[in-house]
Amino acid sequence: MKVDGKPFRTIWPADDGWAVEIIDQTKLPFAFVTVRMESLGDAAHAIRDMEVRGAPLIGATAAYGMALAMHGDPSDENLKGAGEALIQTRPTAVNLRWAVDDLTALLSPLSPNARAGAAYKRAQEICDEDVEICSAIGDHGKPLIEAAWNKRQQQGADRVSVLTHCNAGWLATVDWGTALAPIYKAHDAGIPVHVWVDETRPRNQGASLTAWELGQHGVPATVIVDNAGGHLMQQGEVDLCITGTDRTTRAGDVCNKIGTYLKALAADDNNIPFYVALPGPTIDWTLEAGSDIPIEERGSEEVVRITGTTSKGNIETVTITPEGTAVANPAFDVTPARLVTGLITERGVAEASKEGLARLYPEKTS
Ligand code: MRU
Numbered sequence: 001m002k003v004d005g006k007p008f009r010t011i012w013p014a015d016d017g018w019a020v021e022i023i024d025q026t027k028l029p030f031a032f033v034t035v036r037m038e039s040l041g042d043a044a045h046a047i048r049d050m051e052v053r054g055a056p057l058i059g060a061t062a063a064y065g066m067a068l069a070m071h072g073d074p075s076d077e078n079l080k081g082a083g084e085a086l087i088q089t090r091p092t093a094v095n096l097r098w099a100v101d102d103l104t105a106l107l108s109p110l111s112p113n114a115r116a117g118a119a120y121k122r123a124q125e126i127c128d129e130d131v132e133i134c135s136a137i138g139d140h141g142k143p144l145i146e147a148a149w150n151k152r153q154q155q156g157a158d159r160v161s162v163l164t165h166c167n168a169g170w171l172a173t174v175d176w177g178t179a180l181a182p183i184y185k186a187h188d189a190g191i192p193v194h195v196w197v198d199e200t201r202p203r204n205q206g207a208s209l210t211a212w213e214l215g216q217h218g219v220p221a222t223v224i225v226d227n228a229g230g231h232l233m234q235q236g237e238v239d240l241c242i243t244g245t246d247r248t249t250r251a252g253d254v255c256n257k258i259g260t261y262l263k264a265l266a267a268d269d270n271n272i273p274f275y276v277a278l279p280g281p282t283i284d285w286t287l288e289a290g291s292d293i294p295i296e297e298r299g300s301e302e303v304v305r306i307t308g309t310t311s312k313g314n315i316e317t318v319t320i321t322p323e324g325t326a327v328a329n330p331a332f333d334v335t336p337a338r339l340v341t342g343l344i345t346e347r348g349v350a351e352a353s354k355e356g357l358a359r360l361y362p363e364k365t366s
Contacts, residue, residue, distance in 0.1 A: 001170045001184070003032060003216055009175050010057050011064065011127060013120070018071050020064045024051045025171055029212040030315050040069035040082050047089040047096070050203070054172020055246040055282050056130050059095030062086045063126045066103040067119035074112035079104065091294040092255060092332045093246040094284045099126060127174045133279040134176035136346035141182025141242065141277055142189065144342075144349070148239040148273075149191050159220070160239050163196040163229055166257035167209035168244025168277065178277040179242040180210070182344065187219045195221040196238060198229060200257060202302040202329060226259050230266035240273045242344070248276070248283045250365070252337030252352030253290025258330055264339040276335075276352070277344040283357065285364050290334035300327035 001008065011022050014036060024033045026049065035051060037043050043065030046052050052061045069082035083100045090096060106122055107115045149160035166172075168179035176184065186193045195214055200206035207223050214221040224232065232238050241263055245254040254260075254276045267274040287293065304327055307317040321327070340352035350356040358365040 001175060001213065001217060009127070009131070010052065010171055011060050011174060013124065018068075018120075020068065022046055022052050022061065023171070025053060025209060026051055028171075029208045030309055037064070037068060039072060040065050040085060043068055044085050044089050047086070053205070054167060055093035055095045055244070056134070056173040056178070056279055057171070058090060058093045059099040059281060060123070060127050060130055060174050062089075062096050062099040063103055063119075063123035066100065066107070067116065067123045070107065070116040070119045074115040076108075076112075079107055079115065090296055092296045093282075095246075095279075095281050098281045102126070130174040130279065131176060133346040134170075134173050134178060134181050137178055137277050137279065137344055138176055138181030138185040140346070140348050141275070141344040142185040142191075144240065144242075144273070144275060144344070145182055145186040145193055146189075146191055149186075149193070152239060159192045159194045161194045161196055161237060163198070163232070163238045163241045163263065164210065165198040165206065165229075165241075165243045165260050165263055166200045167205040167213075168242075168256075169210055169213045171209050171213055172244060173279075177213075178244045178279065178344075180214070181277065182242060183214075183219060184217060187217070193219065195219060196229065196232060197221050197223045198226050198259065198263070199223055200259065201226055202298075204306075205257070229263050230269075233266050233270040233272050238267075238270075238272055240275060241267050242275045242277055245276050245278045245282055246332060247287075247293050248278055248343065248357075249287040249290055249293070249337075250283065250285050250357055251288045251354045252340060252343060252350075252357060253293075253334055254278075254337075254340060254343075254352070255290060255293045255295070255332050255334045258333050261333040261335045261339075264335040268339050273341040274335075274339060275342050275344055275349075276340050279346055280361065283361070283364070288354075290336060293332075293334060295333070296331040298329045298331045300329060303327045303329050 169177035
């Protein structure tokens with residue numbers, strides 16, 4: 001997608017052909033800063049400290065992390081150690097393990113001097129595949145927005161509104177996004193789509209990242225506090241919800257940013273369709289129950305401190321709770337399949353169930 005009119009992906013090989021560059025998402029929306037990664041340690045740091053985040057982008061960064069590790073030391077020992085180090089960075093998004101397993105299986109049988117070249121090639125393929133997958137998710141999701149718009153138009157409305165949570169846009173993937181891809185495709189096709197953007201405490205990925213990228217593309221969007229969605233649904237202001245997911249079980253339970261479950265409950269109570277958009281690598285075929293997904297517990301500073309710009313344009317972080325306050329910070333929750341209207345994938349829209357996913361991905365279940 002474009003930043004100030006210039007096309008960008010979220011991760012790309014540097015001009016020297018071995019280092020890798022990313023957008024530092026911790027600086028958005030205040031500054032657009034790119035970072036050069038030169039080692040496995042840089043890639044692990046970028047994932048752990050959320051310079052990159054979002055399940056597909058975490059997977060792509062892990063793939064390049066493996067390539068950087070092989071560039072430094074292609075030994076068997078380092079191949080194993082690199083995978084272990086990356087897996088430990090963030091526990092919930094399954095794309096991380098998927099990418100590490102993919103690269104490990106590819107590189108293990110190769111001689112050490114062939115590993116770096118093969119790893120860079122595969123990392124680039126994973127990135128290109130992610131772009132194609134997300135674009136296809138957009139194509140399959142767009143008709144859902146179009147249908148909602150056709151219905152709305154008959155009622156005399158001048159827009160169709162989608163509610164989304166966290167950031168599942170192009171910043172969370174290599175390009176296009178998952179939940180936002182259908183929105184971009186609908187907007188580009190001339191459908192007057194408007195987005196309700198949950199701010200998404202504690203890290204505010206909605207307010208800082210989703211609002212920023214929708215604004216860059218010219219999609220009308222309104223940021224709301226996390227607790228406003230249910231009220232807007234009751235008022236008839238939400239036509240459908242679309243979120244992303246960090247891990248989906250083979251039975252269609254979805255794990256996404258904390259607060260997603262409450263939106264799904266509110267949507268169910270108001271008969272509003274609740275869709276989840278995901279690429280195939282986000283499905284964990286080893287798990288059936290969402291309750292088995294590991295939920296990342298993050299640091300208390302994300303809850304007690306908040307960053308913004310002052311009226312003078314300085315970026316400052318302030319504390320918002322009494323000193324010594326006890327804090328819990330689970331970063332994800334699980335929405336059971338029964339609350340999910342459909343799963344928008346690169347292969348089409350599936351019912352959120354074992355049978356629905358098996359129909360789209362028969363090779364995974366046979
Ligand atoms: O903690 P984050 O910012 O990595 O969480 C991201 C999300 O929850 C996204 O909704 C999810 O990864 C889907 S991204 C396409």
